[in-house]
Amino acid sequence: MTSLDGYEHGTGEHCGSTSLRNLATHHAWDFDEPTCFGLASGLGFTYFELPESPHRGFFGRPLWIEDAYFAHLGIGYNLHRGESWETVVDRLRARTAAGDPVLVYTDIFHLDYFDTDTHFAPHTLLLIGIDDETAVLSDSEFDDPQRLPLDRLRASTESSYVFDLANRHLVVTDTEPTVGFADAAREAIADTASYMLDPETRDRPLGPGEHGLDGIRQFAADLPAWTAYDDPQWSVRFAYQNVERRGTGGGTFRRLYARFLDRATEELPELDPELAERTHGIADDWTAIGETLKDASEVDEVSAMDPQLAEAQAAIRDVADRERELYEGLLAAVEE
Numbered sequence: 001m002t003s004l005d006g007y008e009h010g011t012g013e014h015c016g017s018t019s020l021r022n023l024a025t026h027h028a029w030d031f032d033e034p035t036c037f038g039l040a041s042g043l044g045f046t047y048f049e050l051p052e053s054p055h056r057g058f059f060g061r062p063l064w065i066e067d068a069y070f071a072h073l074g075i076g077y078n079l080h081r082g083e084s085w086e087t088v089v090d091r092l093r094a095r096t097a098a099g100d101p102v103l104v105y106t107d108i109f110h111l112d113y114f115d116t117d118t119h120f121a122p123h124t125l126l127l128i129g130i131d132d133e134t135a136v137l138s139d140s141e142f143d144d145p146q147r148l149p150l151d152r153l154r155a156s157t158e159s160s161y162v163f164d165l166a167n168r169h170l171v172v173t174d175t176e177p178t179v180g181f182a183d184a185a186r187e188a189i190a191d192t193a194s195y196m197l198d199p200e201t202r203d204r205p206l207g208p209g210e211h212g213l214d215g216i217r218q219f220a221a222d223l224p225a226w227t228a229y230d231d232p233q234w235s236v237r238f239a240y241q242n243v244e245r246r247g248t249g250g251g252t253f254r255r256l257y258a259r260f261l262d263r264a265t266e267e268l269p270e271l272d273p274e275l276a277e278r279t280h281g282i283a284d285d286w287t288a289i290g291e292t293l294k295d296a297s298e299v300d301e302v303s304a305m306d307p308q309l310a311e312a313q314a315a316i317r318d319v320a321d322r323e324r325e326l327y328e329g330l331l332a333a334v335e336e
Contacts (some may be wrong), residue, residue, distance in 0.1 A: 004099055004128045009138045009145050013249035013256055016061070016124040017042055018140035019103055020069050023126065026101060027175045029073075038260025039184055040069035041191040043253055047219045048209030050162065053231045054238035058219055060252030060286075062195060063163065063207045066103055066124060066170055072184040072191075076174025082166045085154050093130050095171055101126040101138070103170040107159035111139075113146045119161040120246065122168070127153075140247065163207055185264045186334045192257075193327035193334075213320055213327075220316035224309050227302050236305065237297035243290030251283030252290075258283055270333045278326050285319045 008025050012018030017037035024031040031039065044062035049055070070077040080088070095102050107121035108114045128145060129136035135153045137146045157167045177184075195202045199211040210218040226235050242248065249256035261276035289312055296308035 004096065004101060007101060007128050007138070009128075011143060012140045014042070014061075014247040014253065015140045016040065016065050017256065019124050019126050019138070020066065022138055023101060023103070023172065027172070029177060034256050034259035035181075035263055036069060037065075037249075037253075037256045038192075038264060039072050039181075039188045040065040041072070041188045041195065042260075043192050043257040044195055044212065045215040045219075045252075046207065046209050046211055047215035048162075048207075053229065054235040055229050056219075056222065056226065056235060057162070057238065058215065058242055060242070060248055060254065062199075062204070062211065063122065064204045068188070068191060068204070070170075070172070072179065072188045074178030074184075075172060075176070077170055077172050079168070079170045081168040085158065085167060088157070088167045088169065089150065089154070091171070092127055092135075092169070096127060096129050100172065101128050103127075104153070104157055105165050105168040106153070106156035107161060107165065108156075109161065110152055110156035110159060111137075111146075111148060112152055113139075113142065113148065119159070121159055121162040121165060123247075127169075182267050185268060189264065189330050189334045193331035196323065196327045197331070213324055216316060216320040216323070220313045220320065223313045223316070224306070226309065227305055232302055232305065233297045233299070236293050236309070240290050240293040240297060243286055243293065251286040254279060254283035254286055268334070270336060272329075272333065275326065275329055275333065278322070278329075282319060282322055282326065285315065285322070289315045289319065 010022055012021060012033045017033045020036035021033040024036060042061050042065045045060055046063060047058040050057055067079050092102055103124060104127050105122040105124055107119055108116055108123045109119040126138040127135055128138050133150045135148045135150055137148055139146050157165055159165050191202060196212045199206055226232050229235050243252050244250055258276055258279035261279055265271045265273050265276050292308055292312045296305045299305050
């Protein structure tokens, strides 16, 4: 087979929320990408070490958003991890042959169609078919489904370079949501706010690194010392990319979440529209931080980066304070 009958591929802002949006289209759940992102509690922050250049990385999202989406909507699913490739590929063949897209978690380094020498994971996409020894993939970054040898898909899903993916994949087992939008949105917003304020309060696997507001503050604290790395320009450039590029939707995912809050405000009377407005402002602040990081990455002399890194550090600390106030406000609103 080449792909699932009736499946509609589409690109988007972020790999995870685009995959969820494409699933929503396939199963007639009728959610756009920002709505999927918000219902997945997509906003977050994870700051982590890397074994070599660029040495440090961060995501403006937690690592568990896809399964949270299904849990909030009461959609049946099975999340598989740590199984042998032989077990995994048998399931992938069976599920796609039955007409079910499968959500898989990958490292783009092994996805040959990216043509990149940078490890970046988890990059989430949908497997929509297997043709002999070739996987057919619906990837948010590309206008058309991509074809990849199964052994390269295996290398991508078994990667442990950034995070230990361990053949992680998710299968939808019951396509009918049992929770309405308003209740799902309330729970998702509470998850987001609680996670950012105190990640340990959420019953979800966090993975390595610093999470939530503590992760943002650790990023700020470490940033000036990045000049000691062997290639500081690339480290800072990579940070800029994690703010504005690499599937963030702009503003370290804050812009996507603000658009979700725009919709949620229309349906949840307890949400003050000012909370969405503040989120848009925070997204703009992160975009400005990204521009400062980009400028710093383009200097010729490492010592010339110091003023810009100090400026970015101060701005990151300030936005962390503003985010704390935002999450306190969101949590108070939906838990009244």
